Each structure stands twice: as structure tokens, then as C-alpha cells.
Amino acid sequence: MRFRTLVTNSNLLLxxxxxxxxxxxxxxxxxxxxxxxxxxxxxxxxxxxxWSDIAVNALFSDYRIESIHGDEIYLEFTIDNLQRAxxxxxxALHTTLKLTxxxxxxxxxxxxxxxxxxxxxxxxxxxxxxxxxxxxQMDAIREPLVPDSQVHIMMPPLNSVRSIAERMKGMxxxxxxxxNREGEATLRVSNDLVEITTFFRGLENLxxxxxxxxxxxxxxxxxxxxxxxxxxxxxxxxLRFLQSYHVAPKNIVCCIIEHHSLVFYVYxxxxxxxxxxxxxxxxxxxxxxxxxxxxx
Numbered sequence: 001m002r003f004r005t006l007v008t009n010s011n012l013l014l015x016x017x018x019x020x021x022x023x024x025x026x027x028x029x030x031x032x033x034x035x036x037x038x039x040x041x042x043x044x045x046x047x048x049x050x051w052s053d054i055a056v057n058a059l060f061s062d063y064r065i066e067s068i069h070g071d072e073i074y075l076e077f078t079i080d081n082l083q084r085a086x087x088x089x090x091x092a093l094h095t096t097l098k099l100t101x102x103x104x105x106x107x108x109x110x111x112x113x114x115x116x117x118x119x120x121x122x123x124x125x126x127x128x129x130x131x132x133x134x135x136x137q138m139d140a141i142r143e144p145l146v147p148d149s150q151v152h153i154m155m156p157p158l159n160s161v162r163s164i165a166e167r168m169k170g171m172x173x174x175x176x177x178x179x180n181r182e183g184e185a186t187l188r189v190s191n192d193l194v195e196i197t198t199f200f201r202g203l204e205n206l207x208x209x210x211x212x213x214x215x216x217x218x219x220x221x222x223x224x225x226x227x228x229x230x231x232x233x234x235x236x237x238x239l240r241f242l243q244s245y246h247v248a249p250k251n252i253v254c255c256i257i258e259h260h261s262l263v264f265y266v267y268x269x270x271x272x273x274x275x276x277x278x279x280x281x282x283x284x285x286x287x288x289x290x291x292x293x294x295x296x
Contacts, residue, residue: 001067001132003031003099005060007110010095012247012268013059014086019246019287020050021079022239028133028141029108031065031073032056035285039141040079047292048237051143054268054285060097073099074133077108085110085126099130106130144290146263149255150229152206153179155264158245158252161187164198165242169235171196174294176232179256181205181225189235206253231262233291241289250283257293264289 007013016038020027023040030037036059040050056063067073085108089095094113099106107127114122155161164187168175172189179185183203189196223229241264244252250269256262266287 001073001099003065003073003097005056005063005065005097007059007089007095007097008061009059010086010089010092012054014083014090015246015248016052016054016268016285016287017079017083017086019244020052021083022243023048023050023079025078025080026076027079028138029075029077029130030138031075033065033071041141046234046237048240049144049290050287051290052285052287058284069135072135074135074138075099075106075108075130076133077128077130081128082108085128088112088124088126102127106132143288144261146261146290147257149257149263150223151179151181151254151256153183153185153254153256154204154206155252155254156185156200156203158242158249162242162245165235165239168196168198169239173235174232175235175238176230177238177254177256177262178228178230179203179254180228184226184228185254186228229256229258231256231258231260231291231293232295233262233293237291241291244287244289247287249287259293261293262291264291 020038020040024042028039030039034056035053036056038052042048065071065073089110089112092112092114096111098109100109101107107129110126112124112126114124116122165175168187168189171194172191174189176188177185178188183201183205185200185203187198244266247266247268249266251267253265254262255265266289267283268285268287269283
């Protein structure tokens, strides 16, 4: 098992790790020949899961990976440890990332090369302890299968949603996310004394071929395009998803599956917001958040 690469975009890798920092203590890193995957499965009480993939060429060069398991490597790591190591690599002249062993313990080792004010070469080593997982262990970790969503809608700018959610969080521990097929969405929170609803209009809906969809386990009667579909989720989970602002997402698609889950697809690209027409334009990766609904 071998892995070694030159990190060419440590800033993007750091921002991805920062976006998952609030989700859990540990995460899984899956390395393949073409993509880097980070997987976070939170505790049973939360139920939130994150599945992400980023193109190798968006992060690395001189990328070398070998294993007897189809050139795939699976590692469990502590998120905070990797975050601290990557912060040390910001602005470095060269950063090498490799899988090695130190005193018999497997580690992801960052060798960070910098230069002092006098021109002297400075070398910093940052080691992140990891646990190597077997293919059998990875087989038990599966991305959630969800029914077809009733609404696919582009999210408004994340900073505005974050600002609203931060003000709402003191009003209740759950938030109702609603949307229709006419570019409208709402966020609603309530308690025994007050109910607050924020409206968003002029959003873009994604179209799909309904003839290819299979019926869900709990089918929802079809409604008019202006009728709303709603998913009620834990406010804490919604705020955790909003940490994805760290990656400066290009686009975010919200999918509402009534009585089941709320799914967010966060697309990472080299340009800013581009709307539906730009979803696959220069996209180098994505973060997918699965958030289970809660009973009202």
C-alpha cells in the first residue's frame, strides 16, 4: 500500500475539512486513482451523513497510489488533526502528502517546505495518525438510498441563509424547509409564543423526467406547481450543513423528500454562482448532505 502526492491546492482541501469540522470528531478518507472522498457519519441521534468527492487533479499533482484493493485506500482520521496540519501548509512553497508509518503507527504525513526571510529553507513535518480500514469494513458503510424528491430547487446565496438561520436558532430546535416548483422556498421556525417564516422567491427549479422515476415507499400525491412540499429537520443539523460556506460553493441544490429527508448537493467549482445551466461547468467536486426529517 503506497500513497504519495504533491499538494497543489492546500487551500481548497483545508476549506473542505473546515466545512465538516462541526459534524463529528472522526471522518473517513477514501483515496482512489481519480477522486478523493471524505465521508462523515454522525451519531444515531443526529442521523446526518456527509458524502463528498473531489477530483484528484483539483488538489494534487504527481499523484501516486497503489494497493492490492484496486488501488483504493481507506483511512479513518480525526478531523481536527488534519485541519491543524493543513493550516500549517497555507502559503507553503511545496507540500507533500504521503502515507507512512511512525513508530509502527500509520500516519498521513505532510512535509511542508517554506523559506525564511533570509532565504533559508525551512521544513516542517505534520503527522496525522490514521486507522487503515479494510474493504470489508468499507462495505458496511453505504451511501444512503433515498426515495425520489418532490422538489429540486437551487438554494439562495448561503451567506443570507446562514444569517437568517443564526437568528432563528434561538426560537426553536427544528426548522421547516419548504419549496415548490415555481422557484419559491421558505424557512419556518416556531415555538409556543411565536412563529417566524422567511420567504425566498425567484429561485431556479431543476427539471426532471418524471417517467423515469420509481414510486417511493411513501408516495406523496402530486400537487400543483405552486403547492409547497415540506421537510422538518433538526436546527442543529441544518446549521451544520450551512458550514459548507467554507468551500465557497458554486451552486447548492436542495431536494425535499417529504416524510423522509432533506438532501443538499453542494457543488464546488472554480467560479461563482452560475445557476442551473452552470451546474456541471468547471465543477471539481461536491458535498452531499443527508438530513433525516423529524416528526413535528
